[in-house]
Each structure stands twice: as structure tokens, then as C-alpha cells.
Amino acid sequence: MKLFRSSSDVGGASALMRRRRTLVAWGFALPFTLVFCIFMLLPLLSSLFMSFTDMTSRDLRTPFNVNFMGLSQYVALFRDPQFLRSLKITGIFVLVGLPLTMALALCFAVALNKGSQHLNAFFRALYYAPVVASVVAVSVVWRYILQRDGLLNSALALIGVQGPDWLHDTRYALPALIVMTTWRNMGTLMIIFLAGLQTVPEDVKEAAAIDGASRRRIFWSITLPLLKPTLLLGAVLLSVTYLQFFEESFVMTQGGPLNSTLSASYYVYQKFSFGQYGISSAASYVLFVIIALVSALQFKVLRSDD
């Protein structure tokens, strides 16, 4: 086989071959590249362009007939208390939701990593089910459960606690959304952690057990350190998801009450729906940069893993 290849790689024939190969390859890549450039790269670059202009919905048909504003949209953005608040809300969402989801996912993954294979496959599916369901659909039932005289408060009344009107109280709306989002996303992390747990070698654990280490000790000193790359990967993936948190608050609270669940993504959507494309793009770019930084961290983590 090698003989054929080297004989054809000589002089002019090889240059011709290479050109032909490039043509053929681009033939394969062209349909994808075309759509990719128009609907992925172009919007990404236009978003940056639009964030430097005063574009509004009136310029929809004449997108180049706009005024260049330099950085003033960004200045306006960081002077808007609503935007700063939306960043803070998104931050709280990530900082509370992330550890909660990770801890739960780790518990379930560890529990599902031992015992009967058959039963575990069933439970795995059970715990993963919320992930595949539409946010809009599950939001409907959560809203129904959380309403003032809904199921949760009726259950609380049984033990003598009077629950608040969860989604209409500025103190409880965000925590309620965090719990629901945790419920929805735990399954993904659980699967990732399960895959990670299966790479922890049994014999190391056995050796430690023979040396008299307790199960708790083995978990904290052997399993967890070996699981570190998986945990980091999960943390980054989930924070990217949580940084974009929007749909839950759109369907459950419309950003309320009193904007207490208005996330950064929601802010982008709100400015867009008001027709203020320039500032909406600027906000979306700020969010994109934050997410890109977190993703860059992920690539770094993955690299160091190799």
C-alpha cells in the first residue's frame, strides 16, 4: 500500500493530485460551509457590528443605514441598573444552582454505580426523563404545583406551615426557579458523572479497602480526586447552560415579580422585543464573552486531562 502512495507523491503529479484532493474535499464541505457561514458566522459577526450602532426595529429592512456609535451602547448598558441587576441575578442563579445540581448529580451517580445493573438502568432513565421534556411544558406543571393554593402549599399546610405564593413573591421566585432548573438539568450531569465513575479502577479501591480504609474514606480520598476532571467538565458545561437561563423565567414568571427573575438572556430578549437592536446586541455580546471565557476554561481543563 505504501508503495503506491509514495510513487504517486513525486513532482508535478503530486501537486495536481493535491489540488484535485482539495477540490473534492471542498465539494464535501461546501453545503455545510455555505449554511454555516450565513447562519452561524455571519450572525456572530453582525452581532458585534450591530452592538456599535443605534440600530432599531425600524432599520430592519435597511440594516446598513444606521449610525455608528462606537462604544456608547456598551457605556449605556453598564449604566443601566436593570442590566447590572440581570447580571447579578444570572450570577446568583449559577452560584447557587451549580453546586446544588452537581451535588445531587454526584449522589445519584454514586448510588446508581453499584447494585443491580437492570434496576439501575431503569432508575437512570427515571432520573434522566426531565432532561428530555420541553421547558415550556414542564414549566406549566411547576407553575401549577407552586401556585398559592397549589400542591406544594397544600402539602406544607398538612404539617402546619403556611407556604408563600412562591412565584409572586420577590424573595421566593428565584429560588423556586433554581430548584426547578436543578430538577431539569441534574440528569445530564448524572450521566456524565456515571461515565466518569466507571473509569475509576476497582483494584485501587480494593487495595485501599484491604489496607483498612473505610468506604467513606475511599470515596473522599480515591474516587473523588480521580473524578476531578469529570467534575470540572460537568461544572463548565452546566455553567454555560445556566448562564443562558431564560426559558424558565419567561414561561413561569415573565421575569417578575418586580424583575426579580429577569436574567441576562431575558434582558437581551426584552431589549430586542422593544425594538432596540443595538443595545440588545451589546448585551448579548457581553454575555457571549462571559460564556466564551468559561468555555475557554473548559478547553483548558480538557487539554490538561490528556
Next chain:
Amino acid sequence: MVLAVVGGFWVFPFIWMALGSLKTQREILVSPPTFLPENPTAANYTKWFSELHFGTFFANSLIVAVVTVLGNVVFCSMVGYALAKIDFAGKKILFGAVMVTLMVPSVSTFVPLFVIIANMGLSNSYLALILPFLTQPIGVFLMRQFISGIPDALLEAARVDGAGELRIFWSIVLPQCGPPLATLSILTFLSSWNNFLWPLVAMQTEDKYTLPVALSLYSTGQNATNYGVLLAGAVLVITPILLLFVFLQRYFIQGVAMTGIK
């Protein structure tokens, strides 16, 4: 044992959804709530079919999802093959561009996308819902990874026998790509079916709404507390995906383990 009890709680919202969808509007707002419906009724479901154009929304969702899946299967496998097995000028740039966009959130592109789609005259059309999702970077990544694992000797032998690249792709590479294509199809179908932000923004008339958009607009209007109908709608949105999940569970889980996304 603990797993079973907690698992019961975990899927309880689904059970509560199904039970609620069978209750009458009077019973559903009763406090404290009843567990099983006293007079089970299908009225909430018939409302979706008779008054709320469920058929249209369902067809819209299905058409968009199926075409998006097919497009991704074709496009991603082709570009994946070129990236994995052919040495060509511009390969590094193409792959780099795809990788950079791997993590671009939809919230950062939907505003300019809206402008682009409007100027292409595609507003409120199926194509507006399909085209932006036809080329998923994760699909390229998945296909390239898998095709890289197919032994070179196999392709080289076919080349020596005089087969062209298209022929090699079609009769040697593609038949082996079952597992990653199944994963890609399911991930794409799932994200298309549940996609919300973009269809909400891009579709303006009711005859083009997808199921989640229709449900959310119904739920935020004057019918916000019309829970019977809303829960029936939720059941109708979730059931097709849940069925798919029950039968193809393996691929869903493989997809997560392979790509780390949902």
C-alpha cells in the same frame, strides 16, 4: 429502596401533569387538591384538537424537526468525512471555525439572525426555523471523531481499485456510521422539538407556531390559570419525546456521554 422513593418524587411532576390534565376546570382549582380525578374528562384534550389547532402545531414541529435532522445527517457526515479523511487546503481553518462556534449561545445570535432572515424574505417560513439549525458544530465534531476511527487501509484499498471519493463515502464510510448518526439524529430531533426562543421570535402567525411556542403563548395570556387545558397541552408536547426516549434510551444516554450536551 431510597432510590425508588426519591425516583417517585423525581417523576412526580409528570404524574401530576397527567392527572391534572384529566380533571375538570372546577376540580383542578380546588384546595386542597384531589389526587385522582373525580370525574375524569377528556375535554381538555378535545379542546386542543377542536379549537386550538393542535394538528397544525404538531405538524409544524414535526416537519421542522425531521428536516433539521435529515439536513444535519447529510451535511455533518459529509463535512465530517472531508475533515477526517482527506488532506486539503483550508482544513484547519474550517475545523477551527466550527470548534469556535461550538459554544456560541443562541441568545448571542438571534437578533442579527432575525435581521438576516427578514432580509432574505424568509420571515415566518419553515426555512427560517430550519436553516439556522442545519449545521450544528457538535454534529461535525461527532462525525469527524467517529470517521477518524475507520481504518485508512480500507479506504486506500478502494482508492487503488479506482473508486472515487463519493463512492467511498457512500458505500464504505456511511454504512459504518450508524451509531454516531443515530446519536446525532436524536440529539438534533430533541433540541429542535424543544426549541423555544428562536421559533418564538421568528414566527409571527399562528399557523406557523411550533408546539412549545403555541403552549407558551396560550399559557401567558388570559388563559394563564386555565390549568386543565394547559396541562393537557404539556402532556401532548412531552409524550412524543418521552416515547422516543423510552424506546431509544440507549442513544440518548450515549449522546450525553459522548458529547456532554443534552
